Amino acid sequence: ERVGFAVVGLGRLSLEEILPAFGECKRARPVALVSGSPEKARLVAAQHGIKPEAVYGYADFDRIAENREIQAVYIILPNGLHRDYVLRAAKARKHVLCEKPMATSTAEAREMTAACDAAGVRLMVAYRCQYEPYNREVIRLVRSGELGAVRFIEATNTQTMGTADQWRFRKALAGGGALPDIGLYCLNSARALLGEEPVEVFARITNPKDDPRYREVEESISFMLRFPSGAIANCASSYGAHESKDLRVRLEKGWIDLENAFAYEGQQMRLAHREGKTEAVESVRLSRENQFALEIDHMAACVAQGRTPHTPGSEGVQDHQVMEAIYRSAETGAPVSLPTVAARDATR
Ligand code: NAD
Incomplete structure (x- = not known):
C-alpha cells in the first residue's frame, strides 16, 4: 500500500516536477491537493487521479485531518509560509515533507521541529x-x-x-x-x-x-x-x-x-x-533516476516504517x-x- 500525500501549493515546482515525479514513485501516491485556485486544482486532480472531494483551499486546510487517505503532506509554498503550514499539518497529525529552505529563520525552523516532535509526526526537508x-x-x-x-x-x-x-x-x-x-x-x-x-x-x-x-x-x-x-x-x-x-x-x-x-x-x-x-x-x-521521485519515496518509506528521514528537520535548523x-x-x-x-x- 502506497503512502498517500497531500500536495500543498500548485506553483511551478509542484506542477512541473513533483506531481509528474509521483508517476515514477514506488511507495507514494498523491491523494489530495491544497490550492488557492479551485478550478486549477480540480483540473490537476483529474489529471492525477485525485478525487475531486480531496481538493482543499488554504482556508479549509485543517480539514485534511479528517481524510484518512492522507498520511503525509508535501509543503511546496513560498518559504515564508512553510512554518504556518508545517504547524497546521502537525496539528492535523500528518507527517510532513517540507520544501527547502525549511523556513525564513532558525527560530521558525526550531518551532517546526518542536511542533512535529510534539505531535509525533516525521518531518523531512526536501534536500533533493x-x-x-x-x-x-x-x-x-x-x-x-x-x-x-x-x-x-x-x-x-x-x-x-x-x-x-x-x-x-x-x-x-x-x-x-x-x-x-x-x-x-x-x-x-x-x-x-x-x-x-x-x-x-x-x-x-x-x-x-x-x-x-x-x-x-x-x-x-x-x-x-x-x-x-x-x-x-x-x-x-x-x-x-x-x-x-x-x-x-x-x-x-x-x-x-x-x-x-x-x-x-x-x-x-x-x-x-x-x-x-x-x-x-x-x-x-x-x-539516471528522477531525484524528486527518490526523495518522495524515501519519505514514504520513513512514514511506513516509522524511521527518521535522512534529511530530518534538524538538518534544516x-x-x-x-x-x-x-x-x-x-x-x-x-x-x-x-x-x-x-x-x-x-x-x-
Ligand atoms: P511558485 O511561485 O511557482 O509557487 C508557489 C505557489 O504558492 C503558487 O501556486 C502560489 O499560488 C502559492 N501561494 C500561496 N500563497 C501564496 C502567497 N501568499 N504568495 C505567493 N504565492 C502563494 O514557487 P515555486 O518555485 O514552486 O517554489 C515553491 C517552494 O518550492 C519554495 O519553497 C521553493 O524554495 C521550493 N523549490 C524547490 C525546488 C527544488 O529543487 N527542491 C525548486 C523550486 C522551488
Missing part, C-alpha cells in the same frame, strides 16, 4: 540532492577516505531571474535572496560531504545598483566555510550570473568534479587519482543557523564563529 545518485556517490567516495582528506570544496549555484514581481524578491516571503534559495545547496552539500559542521564562516554580498529586485534581498553572495578537520568550502551563489551548478572536491589523493551537481538532471562526474606513476582521470556513469552566521559576516565584514556542533553520524 541528497537523494540524487551522483551526489550520493560523491558523498560516499569522500567519506570512504579512499582519496584521503578533503582540502577544498568549491560549490557554485548561479542562475538568472525574471522580473521584480516574484515572491522570491520579497524578504518576508523568501527569507533572503540567492543564499536561502540556491546557495543553500552549496552549504548543505559541503556539510553532507564532510559529515562535519562549519566552525567559522566569512561572507560578502554584492548587489547591482538601482535594480528594484534587490532592494530587500541579495543578488550575489560568496561565502567560505571552515570545518574542524581543516577543510574549507568556497561557495558562490547568484541570481545574476548565467546558470552554473557545479561541485568540485579537492582531496589529498585526487579530485572529484560533479558538473550540474545541483541541477534537476545532467550530472556529469569525473574523478582523478594517481595509479602508480600515472594520473588516472575517469568518468563515472550511474543510472542547522542550515538556517549557518545561513544566519553567513549574513552576519556579510553585514559586519568580519568572520563569524559558530558553536561547535557534534558531527553528524557518518554512517547516515
Whole structure:
C-alpha cells in the first residue's frame, strides 16, 4: 500500500516536477491537493487521479485531518509560509515533507521541529540532492577516505531571474535572496560531504545598483566555510550570473568534479587519482533516476516504517543557523564563529 500525500501549493515546482515525479514513485501516491485556485486544482486532480472531494483551499486546510487517505503532506509554498503550514499539518497529525529552505529563520525552523516532535509526526526537508545518485556517490567516495582528506570544496549555484514581481524578491516571503534559495545547496552539500559542521564562516554580498529586485534581498553572495578537520568550502551563489551548478572536491589523493551537481538532471562526474606513476582521470556513469521521485519515496518509506528521514528537520535548523552566521559576516565584514556542533553520524 502506497503512502498517500497531500500536495500543498500548485506553483511551478509542484506542477512541473513533483506531481509528474509521483508517476515514477514506488511507495507514494498523491491523494489530495491544497490550492488557492479551485478550478486549477480540480483540473490537476483529474489529471492525477485525485478525487475531486480531496481538493482543499488554504482556508479549509485543517480539514485534511479528517481524510484518512492522507498520511503525509508535501509543503511546496513560498518559504515564508512553510512554518504556518508545517504547524497546521502537525496539528492535523500528518507527517510532513517540507520544501527547502525549511523556513525564513532558525527560530521558525526550531518551532517546526518542536511542533512535529510534539505531535509525533516525521518531518523531512526536501534536500533533493541528497537523494540524487551522483551526489550520493560523491558523498560516499569522500567519506570512504579512499582519496584521503578533503582540502577544498568549491560549490557554485548561479542562475538568472525574471522580473521584480516574484515572491522570491520579497524578504518576508523568501527569507533572503540567492543564499536561502540556491546557495543553500552549496552549504548543505559541503556539510553532507564532510559529515562535519562549519566552525567559522566569512561572507560578502554584492548587489547591482538601482535594480528594484534587490532592494530587500541579495543578488550575489560568496561565502567560505571552515570545518574542524581543516577543510574549507568556497561557495558562490547568484541570481545574476548565467546558470552554473557545479561541485568540485579537492582531496589529498585526487579530485572529484560533479558538473550540474545541483541541477534537476545532467550530472556529469569525473574523478582523478594517481595509479602508480600515472594520473588516472575517469568518468563515472550511474543510472539516471528522477531525484524528486527518490526523495518522495524515501519519505514514504520513513512514514511506513516509522524511521527518521535522512534529511530530518534538524538538518534544516542547522542550515538556517549557518545561513544566519553567513549574513552576519556579510553585514559586519568580519568572520563569524559558530558553536561547535557534534558531527553528524557518518554512517547516515
Ligand atoms: P511558485 O511561485 O511557482 O509557487 C508557489 C505557489 O504558492 C503558487 O501556486 C502560489 O499560488 C502559492 N501561494 C500561496 N500563497 C501564496 C502567497 N501568499 N504568495 C505567493 N504565492 C502563494 O514557487 P515555486 O518555485 O514552486 O517554489 C515553491 C517552494 O518550492 C519554495 O519553497 C521553493 O524554495 C521550493 N523549490 C524547490 C525546488 C527544488 O529543487 N527542491 C525548486 C523550486 C522551488
